[in-house]
Amino acid sequence: MKSSGKWARALSILKEFEEKCGTPSSKLKQVADAMTVEMHAGLASEGGSKLKMIISYVHNLPTGDEKGLFYALDLGGTNFRVLRVHLGGKESRVVKQEFEEVSIPAHLMTGSSDELFDYIASALAKFVATESDSQHVSPGRQRELGFTFSFPVRQTSISSGTLIKWTKGFSVEDTVGRDVVGELTKAIERAGLDMRVAALVNDTVGTLAGGRYNNPDVAAAVILGTGTNAAYVEHAHAIPKWHGLLPKSGEMVINMEWGNFRSSHLPLTEYDQALDAGSLNPGEQIFEKMISGMYLGEIVRRVLCKMAEEAAIFGDTVPPKLKIPFILRTPHTSAMHHDTSRDLKVVATKLKDILEISNTSLKLRKLIVEVCDIVATRGARLSAAGIVGILKKLGRDTVKDGEKQKSVVALDGGLYEHYTKFRTCMENTLWELLGEEASENIAVEHSMDGSGIGAAILAASHSQYIEVEEP
Numbered sequence: 001m002k003s004s005g006k007w008a009r010a011l012s013i014l015k016e017f018e019e020k021c022g023t024p025s026s027k028l029k030q031v032a033d034a035m036t037v038e039m040h041a042g043l044a045s046e047g048g049s050k051l052k053m054i055i056s057y058v059h060n061l062p063t064g065d066e067k068g069l070f071y072a073l074d075l076g077g078t079n080f081r082v083l084r085v086h087l088g089g090k091e092s093r094v095v096k097q098e099f100e101e102v103s104i105p106a107h108l109m110t111g112s113s114d115e116l117f118d119y120i121a122s123a124l125a126k127f128v129a130t131e132s133d134s135q136h137v138s139p140g141r142q143r144e145l146g147f148t149f150s151f152p153v154r155q156t157s158i159s160s161g162t163l164i165k166w167t168k169g170f171s172v173e174d175t176v177g178r179d180v181v182g183e184l185t186k187a188i189e190r191a192g193l194d195m196r197v198a199a200l201v202n203d204t205v206g207t208l209a210g211g212r213y214n215n216p217d218v219a220a221a222v223i224l225g226t227g228t229n230a231a232y233v234e235h236a237h238a239i240p241k242w243h244g245l246l247p248k249s250g251e252m253v254i255n256m257e258w259g260n261f262r263s264s265h266l267p268l269t270e271y272d273q274a275l276d277a278g279s280l281n282p283g284e285q286i287f288e289k290m291i292s293g294m295y296l297g298e299i300v301r302r303v304l305c306k307m308a309e310e311a312a313i314f315g316d317t318v319p320p321k322l323k324i325p326f327i328l329r330t331p332h333t334s335a336m337h338h339d340t341s342r343d344l345k346v347v348a349t350k351l352k353d354i355l356e357i358s359n360t361s362l363k364l365r366k367l368i369v370e371v372c373d374i375v376a377t378r379g380a381r382l383s384a385a386g387i388v389g390i391l392k393k394l395g396r397d398t399v400k401d402g403e404k405q406k407s408v409v410a411l412d413g414g415l416y417e418h419y420t421k422f423r424t425c426m427e428n429t430l431w432e433l434l435g436e437e438a439s440e441n442i443a444v445e446h447s448m449d450g451s452g453i454g455a456a457i458l459a460a461s462h463s464q465y466i467e468v469e470e471p
Contacts, residue, residue, distance in 0.1 A: 010311035014370060017303055020269040021378040027265060028385040028433055034263035035389025039256070044240045052257040056205045057158040058458065059247035061233065062213040064090045066460035069137050071195065073124060073184075074452045076150030076203060077168050079103045080120060082127040085456035093214060097453060100127050113175040117187035125191045143195040144463055146455030149180055150203045158462055161200050198459040202255045204231040206454030211410025211447040213457045218408045220390050221447065224383060224422075225413030227285075228292040230258045232390050258386060259288030266290065267378060271302040278325065287386070291379035293330040293415040299375045301328040304368065313364055314357055321355045328354060334419045337372040344369065373421075380422045384429035391434070391442065399437050410447035417446065 042053030072083040083099040102123045108116050128143065137143050151170070153161035160181050166172060175183060181197045188195050201209070208221035208231045220232035234254045236246045266286065275298060276282055276289055289295045301322065308318040321327060332350050339346035344365040351357040351368075360368075387409055391397040396407040416423050431439045447454075 006311045006313070010307050010313050010367065013303070013307050013311060014367060014374075017269060017271070017371070018374050021267050021374050023267060023378055023381040023385075025432055027267065028381060028388075028429070030265040031263060031382060031385040032388040032392060032433065034265055035258070035261060035386055036392045038261060038263075039389065039393045042256075043234070043238065043254070046241055048241075050260050050262050052255075052260065054155060054202075054255040054257060055239065055242060056202065056231070056253040056255050057155055058199070058201065058205055058209070058253040059236070059249045059251055060461045061249070061251065061253070062209055062457045062461045064093070064213055064216065066213070066457060066463075068460060068463075069143075070456040070459045070463075071124075071128070071143060071145040072148065072452050072455035072459065073120065073145060074148040074150075074203070074206075074455065075120065076148065076451065078109070080123075081452055082124050083452045083456055084127070084131070085453055087213075087457065087460055094453060098130075099452060109170045109172070111172060113172050113178065113183055114187070116172050116175070117183045118190060121184065121187035121191040121193065124188065124195075125193045128193060128195070141465060143193075144198040144459045145195055146199045146201060146206070146457070146459035147181065147184060147197050148201050148203050148206050148451045148455040150451070153180065153200070153202075155200065158199055159197055196464065198462045198464070199455065201455050201458055202229070202231070203451035203454075204229040205253055205255055206451045206458065207410055207412045207447050208232070208253060208454070209458045209461070210454030211408065211445060213454075214447075215408055215410075215445065217406040217443075218410050218445070218447075219394060219396065220387070220407075221410040221412070222383070222387060222416075223413040224292065224411065224416040224426075226292060226294045226415075228259050228288050228383070228413070228415075230256045230386065230390060232256070232394065234394075256390075259285045259292070261287040261386070266382070271299050271306075274302060275299060287382070291383050293413075293419075295330075296375050296379055296415075297328040297330040297333045298326050300333045300371050301325075303371050303375075304328075307367075313367070314360070319355055319357050322357070330415065330419070333372045333375070334422075336369055337376060337419075337421055339369065376419065376422050377425055380425035381429045384426045384433060387430060388433045396442070397434060397438055399441065404441065406441055406443065408443045408445055410445055412447050412451070 038049045038051045042049035042051040066087050067089045069086050074081040079101050081099050081101050086096040108119055151167055152164040154164055155161040160179050162177055163175050163180050181200050185197055204221055204223050211218035211221055222230045231253055233251050236250050236252045305322055307313045308322055332354055336347045336350050343362060347365040347368055351360055388397060427444060
């Protein structure tokens with residue numbers, strides 16, 4: 001094949017990929033409608049939808065009046081964080097926060113439950129010991145902790161839940177099927193610490209609580225990071241599968257687990273199908289695999305790999321590094337996508353450092369940026385469609401006569417925070433889908449570190465001492 005023929009082949013692969021990834025607003029509206037339909041189905045019955053629509057047992061959302069010193073433990077991967085948060089109520093919100101990050105030794109990730117939780121509890125005890133004189137709980141009071149646990153849990157109350165399975169490289173078999181709060185509480189007692197676990201929360205629910213503490217109009221929270229998920233505030237009477245007493249507040253926070261959403265309207269390509277087939281959880285988390293940080297770089301790699309094989313864009317042999325799954329991570333593709341230098345120096349550097357590919361032409365580097373753009377744009381636009389689905393479910397996607405109900409969506413996660421073009425595209429798509437009038441009543445806000453501070457705030461709103469507080 002002559003080089004002009006090869007370049008034509010590369011462009012045709014790009015064009016076909018771009019067409020298959022297309023997200024015109026008509027398609028996104030179908031995705032939003034499908035999300036709303038699945039939300040209804042998941043609330044109607046257990047297992048009624050790909051969306052789990054987990055009842056979080058959080059019905060006392062923070063009001064902003066919560067005060068005092070509270071702790072949080074955020075366990076979601078190979079590192080965990082312990083936090084101390086001083087809340088000042090409406091006048092000063094979060095007065096002070098301190099935290100410490102601790103990494104979990106590899107052997108504890110496959111050891112026994114007691115060993116893992118003892119390690120966590122001793123780190124917590126060490127952290128509590130660093131309280132200053134001015135910062136401690138009132139005498140005679142037990143310290144209270146919010147526990148963010150980002151693994152699949154069957155929640156049984158605000159402060160209990162059994163572990164369904166470990167993910168992310170953990171396999172502590174004897175914890176499975178047990179109440180993780182019970183495991184943590186026993187370890188806290190063994191460490192000689194006087195502390196009560198007041199709330200067990202998922203990181204998305206924490207983000208919602210953190211957002212709500214600062215702004216009473218927060219109606220939903222979305223995390224766009226390595227993975228993706230969403231939570232929102234539902235009317236308690238709109239949850240047919242809830243058989244308990246209806247909460248006094250009339251509200252219930254639902255953890256959607258929206259990464260598992262799938263619909264025939266999603267613009268899936270051969271690259272998505274191959275990625276899914278080779279993944280640890282084939283057929284699961286299809287929405288997440290199209291939009292979250294763990295996968296965007298890998299989709300780009302797969303497209304480039306096909307171009308290298310069929311159009312020899314990197315020469316006669318496919319660069320060996322390019323064949324390694326997940327070698328190209330989203331921070332790399334983001335850096336290439338944001339390259340503003342005239343000769344795309346950043347792209348050249350990334351190709352050399354990560355894939356050991358040198359002397360590329362400028363037009364090839366432009367082609368690579370184009371691939372990054374297609375992948376990020378599709379992900380950003382689909383996440384906007386998901387948010388519109390939630391707003392639709394709440395009836396907040398249109399303006400009712402004379403109604404000025406503000407709705408705020410709290411967002412967090414590295415993808416949203418650091419991938420500027422992704423964030424901008426997602427926000428612009430949101431306004432495009434909602435239309436000018438409805439957009440005026442919708443806002444998106446970055447909720448900093450919801451999973452940590454949010455858990456401490458939920459410990460405050462579920463404190464055993466709330467009734468004791470003077471009015």
